[in-house]
Amino acid sequence: MSTPLNLDLRGRAELLSYLVISQLLAKALTNEWLSPQHTVESTRLWLATNGGGADLLQRARLSSYAVNLAKQFAERLPTVLDRDIAVTLVTESLRIDFRTAIARDIYQECLNHLVSIGWIV
Template identity: 30%
Template sequence: MAESDIDEVSQARAELLCFLVATVAASYSLTHEWRVDHVVESCRIWLRRNHLWMDWLERVRLGQLALKIANRDLKGAGIAVRQSNVQALFTGDMQLNYACTVVQRMMALCKEAL
């Protein structure tokens, strides 16, 4: 695999992880429950939207990592996802809003975690 391919794969994994973290954090702020089913479905949606495939075990690992980051690491990094700012995390077509400071900070955490 060429170095540029490895960089693309690493970037895609970071984007997927960040999407999962944002989704589970948003879901928690709205329902006050850590919903594994939301992580699973969000992973499927993101992979399908980006025309990518990922082994089931890797999906499970990223999902578990997303839950850990959302549950513990966001608070430790001073990132709070409240009901009032959930909408700012996503664009109109439910993709990450990279212009949002919270998303930028989440992405930094996700890249660090990988």
């Protein structure tokens, strides 16, 4: 049985945020952005953990936005690439830690990006 395509705007924004944070965390820890293969794996992990469903096109679009948004965020707030700060963006169970202001800012920026490109349905 396949998972239904059930990501609304907020779900897509949360997945995009997770991918942006994954990119930032990878860059902080390895000094490299995530490879496409690791981005695909991060997307699958988030979808499985959150019971989300997204078709190939949605996943590809969100993945492609993630690295660009991560780079933009890192340019505006270089401290996000500090290892000690980057690791605070996720919980021990590898979920976004919305208790941190930076994680909330990333989510809001991702939401704003999706709205600005008209991807609201």
